[in-house]
Amino acid sequence: MKLGIGAAIGFFLAFLGLKGAGIIAADPSTFVTMGSLTAAPALLALIGIIITLILYVKQVPASVFIGLVLTAIIGVIFTLAGFGTGDVLMPAVPAQAISFDFDLSLFGACFNGFGTLFNNIPNLIMMLFSLVFVTFFDTTGTLMAIGRQCGFIDEEGHAAGIEKAFLADAVGGIVGAVFGTSTVTAYVESATGVGLGGKTGLAAIVTGILFFLSIIFAPLVLGLFTSPVTCAALVIVGILMIGQLKEVEWDNIVVASSVFMTIVMMILTYSISLGIAWGFVVYAVASIASGKAKELGWAIWLMVIVFVIYLFFGL
Template identity: 65%
Template sequence: MLDNFFNFKENGTDFKTEILAGITTFLAMAYILGVNPTMLAEGGMPVTGVFFATALSSGIACIIMGLVAKYPVGLAPGMGLNALFTYTIILEMGNSWETALAAVFVSSIVFLIITISGLREKILNIIPIDLKLGIGAGIGFFLAFLGLKNCGIIISDPSTFVTMGILLNPPTLLALTGILITLIFYIQKVPAAVFFGLLATAVLGVILTLFGYGAGDALMPTIPKQIITTNIDTSLFFGFSKGFTQLFSNIPNLIMMVFSLVFVTFFDTTGTLMTVGRQCGFVDKDGNANGIEKAFLSDAVGGIIGSICGTSTVTAYVESATGIGIGGRTGLTAIVTGILFLLSVFISPLILSLFTSSVTAAALVIVGILMVAQLNEVNWESKIVSASVFMTVIIMVLSYSISIGIAWGFLTYSLGTIAKGKYKEMGIGIWILAIIFLAYLFFGL
């Protein structure tokens, strides 16, 4: 029955390979179970509630991807999107987390409409590819900065704004050691390098705590007495319903939030699905991917599920390439990944106690490295492009805001194009975005 549904023979795989691929993909993605609650908690959300929302929405979204699109792709709250959710929409714009969840819900509906209506190709043609790459790389730098800041490697300074922290401080030293361990795993191409790096760092933290180094420090992990739990925090379920009033009370703010979420989700998802689709052999020489519209549909539905459960936007993960790398070719891989996410709900005390900010710093830095690699494809010979990408990256990090970085990048590109005398080539879409970003930066709209 499974062979008939997933076409194992046609895709050059079998049941055992798909199971192993699903487990591998889960291990490569499992770091999000520790990173996401830590990050969203800074926006005022309860850690246990975010963990449940992360595990549940990821599990359901993966299973939908496996059944509907039959792609071996795992889904979870996106890195970069969770930073946009917490540090820009909540902390920088001053919205409540309920309003932020409402924005995720609306943006996911918009993404679903874009997918169903067939507007994806037209939108892809509006945004210059170099800007897309620059924004992705900028988010990578931003994530790495967050990781270094949260663990104390980088701290504030009244004279220079930022400086290096005290590396011998136990939580900071643990984070630095974890980054080095994970980096070694990554360089050695160890499967699920990020997850095993986190696990090794957490175990080291427990050992240090047992020997009295950092004992009592909230940043150091401790072993929970109750590893298996039946107390599931569902307090965030449908939490977005309380945020609609504030969301629609400021239309310019609504537009900026939804646009930022849709923009990042759209290009992150497109890049991921095309990448893994090509690795699976689903993409032909003309760039057409077999069944990719169903994969986009599954991704859009996953975003809606994430907002309902109470987390930032759920999207496809490029870490799915690890499972594909050992032979995963069908939706069964995604289903196995989803089941493992659902089962992780019952060991939340263990995961939340081990994956603290000192431990998850390594994941943020390594994911940042992966995202920054996009700069290789930027056309640096173009002065307009190089200036736009540079401004996107540096403003995103220094302003502590993904949306402000995007705005500066677009305005720099628009100004450069006009100065070059090529304003007729910009297109109506770029003009509209430039006007919106101009109003956003100078008038706070």
């Protein structure tokens, strides 16, 4: 399951990148289809993927980062030449590179609803369960997959010091809520940084500082590094992450079925936690059918029960 979750996140990353660039688009008949490859964002993303893939195959140091920069430059050239001008997905040099115009209107707004929060205890319990469930398993899947990519997972599948990462994630979520931002949590896109070689605590600190500085340079960063530009990085890192599948016991139907469902459902439901839930439920069902149910510990069965409740009752 750990291998399956890591690979599934790799596929999910690639899907996010392709969707954001317009290469994959919505369709009323088939739900998803291929977008117009002649559209400026999609064409730019394809050029970025080709450039980054060539650099990576040639073993050029920092190939993913160089691919990002080159794709952004090509995108600006496209825009200046009139190809894709006005499209919000296309890179463009903003008129203002630095901004101190911060919107703090939502600071502390999370406390406004506490007056009515405890009026309906059953609903409160269901909301807390849902939020904790999604957050915990999204974070767990992300940390395990990226930790394996970094080489922090031992042969028994344990990640030393992962409790500190969970604590940082929890504190970040609370602080982010107070400031009124979108959830501050571990994101699967962090795999892109790992693909660039950032695998240490120092890399994380530097990244944090740069994120802080990017608040000031937000117009420039958001103007240049749009979805088509980052698409290549997500696709290439996704390719690297699915390499974990070679260690899966594909001749074991119990393992193969659970890994398959984890990957498919994570992509199709657009949710890491739902993909994990389906994988565990299928693993339990296949284990019962194969007569290996007794090999599963009580903790696995408890998780399966929770996953079933979450999947079928939406709690």
